[in-house]
Amino acid sequence: MTPDLHRLSATDLARGLQSRSLSAEAVARACLARVAERDGELHAWVHVDEAQVLAQARALDQGPVRGLLHGLPIGVKDVFDTHDMPTQYGSPIYAGHRPSADAAPVALAREAGALMLGKTATTEFSTFQASPTRNPRNLKHTPGGSSSGSCAAVGDHMVPLAFGAQTAASIIRPAAYCGVVGYKPTHGLISGVGVKPLSHTLDTIGCVARTVDDVALFAAVLSGDKSLLDLPAIHSPLRIGLCKPHADKLLPETHAAFELAAKKLTAAGAKVVDVPLSPDHAQLTQAHIDIMAFETARALSDERLRHGDAISAGLRGVIDKGLQMDHAHYAAQLRYVEETRTTLPALYARCDVLLAPSAAGEAPLFESGTGDPTWCRLWTLLGLPCVHLPFTQGPLGLPVGLQAVGPLHSDRATLAASAWMLKQLTA
The missing domain is CATH 3.40.190 (D-Maltodextrin-Binding Protein; domain 2)
Incomplete structure (x- = not known):
């Protein structure tokens, strides 16, 4: 096994896996070894089943090349449902929760041959209560949130690709703190079906990698836009x-x-x-805060009503603010956003x-x-x-x-x- 396989970019790994000069099992073993070496102090993962990963990798090696992501190990943020791994949304309310189906982006990645290495840590329901994950560049510092485990895992060369989701700053900010490329697409480009919702106006599915070409490869599969596989060259001055x-x-x-x-x-x-x-644009930041609070309060209604004691104080404050907000104010903020888009x-x-x-x-x-x-x-x-x-x-x-x-x-x-x-x- 090449010892540094886990350090290769997704596009380089994909070429080797597509040509069969690399095996999915060898790549998986390299990534699993890195997880075993580092995650005891980094805490980027909440679930990794080594036997399951290696069995799936061997099945990929024994069958035909499945698609553009064939054999690529991927970290799945733990707000994305997975049929074969627990999905706990960063909350004790869902400890041991086992969905019966994959989130749409996970299913699409599997269809293209991707290998789900495990579930990466997230903040509570993708909000503000920190996960245990540490910054891969300095363990005394935060990796950011809420895609904390995904960005830390990619930044520490545990996986070449990981799922992210952003409602406020949940892909871009942890990517910045961990020194990786984070991509938040145009809202709605990638389906969010099966991803724990927080705000239907804001929730955006994206991805994390170490190069721009890598996030483009991943997004091409998830969005169905294959033009992302061939990014145009910049000829005239940008x-x-x-x-x-x-x-x-x-x-x-x-x-x-x-x-x-x-x-x-x-x-x-x-x-x-x-x-x-x-x-x-002066009031956009406050509009975002208001819209997120109003919609989060309603998206987490069951959790609030049946498991309120298990919600963190910080998130409870957001929910309370959203419940107290007048609908007319929320609607006015939505209109303000639509009007602002006309100025773009x-x-x-x-x-x-x-x-x-x-x-x-x-x-x-x-x-x-x-x-x-x-x-x-x-x-x-x-x-x-x-x-x-x-x-x-x-x-x-x-x-x-x-x-x-x-x-x-x-x-x-x-x-x-x-x-x-x-x-x-x-x-």
């Missing part, structure tokens, strides 16, 4: 807008990341301009893609929580495609990057721009 909402709250390392990005991308031929948000063409008139903060800066200490979601809320609310690009580090040596944010339904172009920018930024 127009990049630097956008810094809530700039006064950004830490020095993120300001430095903007300066480095502007310098490197300009040198590579891009046209880099500052693109401030208009006054129309003007926002992108001067640029093809925005570069915006993914987080305030480096990952905070574990005890301080999973980090501030402020810099992702507005893009999630607007439903725009976002890709976190890891390319530098802060004063503690922890990862720092920025997120590319594209226009609605421009996922292929946004991924292509992201791949080009990340190549320049890490050169």
